[in-house]
Amino acid sequence: xxxxxxxxxxxxxxxxxxxxxxxxxxxxxxxxxxxxxxxxxxxxxxxxxxxxxxxxxxxxxxxxxxxxxxxxxxxxxxxxxxxxxxxxxxxxxxxxxxxxxxxxxxxxxxxxx
Amino acid sequence: xxxxxxxxxxxxxxxxxxxxxxxxxxxxxxxxxxxxxxxxxxxxxxxxxxxxxxxxxxxxxxxxxxxxxxxxxxxxxxxxxxxxxxxxxxxxxxxxxxxxxxxxxxxxxxxxxx
Numbered sequence: 009x010x011x012x013x014x015x016x017x018x019x020x021x022x023x024x025x026x027x028x029x030x031x032x033x034x035x036x037x038x039x040x041x042x043x044x045x046x047x048x049x050x051x052x053x054x055x056x057x058x059x060x061x062x063x064x065x066x067x068x069x070x071x072x073x074x075x076x077x078x079x080x081x082x083x084x085x086x087x088x089x090x091x092x093x094x095x096x097x098x099x100x101x102x103x104x105x106x107x108x109x110x111x112x113x114x115x116x117x118x119x120x121x
Numbered sequence: 122x123x124x125x126x127x128x129x130x131x132x133x134x135x136x137x138x139x140x141x142x143x144x145x146x147x148x149x150x151x152x153x154x155x156x157x158x159x160x161x162x163x164x165x166x167x168x169x170x171x172x173x174x175x176x177x178x179x180x181x182x183x184x185x186x187x188x189x190x191x192x193x194x195x196x197x198x199x200x201x202x203x204x205x206x207x208x209x210x211x212x213x214x215x216x217x218x219x220x221x222x223x224x225x226x227x228x229x230x231x232x233x234x235x
Contacts, residue, residue, distance in 0.1 A: 012164075041222070050125075050211055050225035051165070064221030098164055100223075107153065107172050110223060112165040 012101050012113035020119045021089050029084040029116045031099030037111075039063070039104050040082040042074060045096040045115070057082055058104055086118075094120045123148040123216045127226035135234055140202040142229045144195045144212030153215040154195040155223065156186055158208045165211065171195060182206070202233045 013032045021027050033040050039058045043051035053066035057076035071087040080101070086093055096117050100110035124147045134140050146152055153172055157165040169180025176188045186197045195212060209230050213223040 014164075043223075043225075050213075050227050051223075053222040053224070056221045066222060100165075107217075109155070109167055109170055111167060112157070114164040117162075 012099060012111055014097075014099050014113040014116050016116060017114070018117045018119075020121065022121050023089055023091060025089050026085065026087045027089060027118060029086075029097050029099075029118070031082045031084070031101075031113060033080045033082070033099075033101035034111050037101035037103050038080050039102045039108075040076055040080065041100045041102070041110055042082070042084050043098040043100065044068070045098055046092075047095070051098055054084070089120045091120050094118060123214050123224045125212050125214050125224055125226035127210075127212055127229045129229050130227075131230045131232065133232045133234065134202050136204050137201050140197075140199040140206065140231065140233070142197040142210050142212075142231060144197065144226060145193050146195060146212070146214040147193065148214055148216040150216045150218035152193075152195075153217050154186075154188065155213040155215075156180065156184070156195075156197050157211045157213065159211065159228075160208050168197070202231075204233050204235050207231055207233045 015030045041056040042054040045051040055065040056063045060076045073085045075083045096115045098115045099113045102108045102110045126145045155170045156168040171178045171188045179185045209228050212226045
């Protein structure tokens with residue numbers, strides 16, 4: 009069984025640029041959730057994708073967007089990067105059963121200069 | 122709205138002593154509670170969860186947690202701590218009536234000294 013993988017591991021961008029982060033879900037999982045973890049804080053929910061559609065969204069602006077593909081992998085896109093976007097971005101996969109556990113990938117560390 | 126509070130930023134214990142990490146929660150519906158652990162520069166690793174049933178839940182690496190509905194708490198415990206348990210621990214809650222997101226506490230840093 010393959011766990012959740014994310015790429016890239018680290019990324020450095022400058023303010024105003026755009027970034028795409030990628031996530032491959034764990035085998036057998038059809039739901040992907042994205043979280044932002046700023047330094048010294050707990051993860052904050054960005055959004056969730058199920059059946060290639062956004063299924064719920066946290067308190068993040070529209071410049072945070074995502075996609076889910078037929079193989080259940082997912083992308084997080086952030087436009088017009090701001091310094092405060094610097095964080096660890098975590099992807100979690102789960103099954104759509106209502107009580108299933110979310111399993112997290114290792115994260116992508118984004119630094120915005 | 123749902124939320125989690127972890128009242129202690131840091132917990133320090135000696136190896137071999139009991140370890141407790143505190144968590145209280147707030148949800149409007151039925152709670153679905155989790156503990157995760159995070160090592161430096163790593164993602165979150167699942168330890169255990171409570172959905173329903175027995176209030177004492179056993180998880181990975183000898184950890185357990187006790188659900189207390191009247192006190193809205195879900196404290197993480199380990200009878201005998203190891204140096205390798207030193208890490209950042211997060212409690213999270215999901216409202217079963219609001220299925221899509223986990224709400225995390227701010228985390229508790231556990232240091233186990235040899």
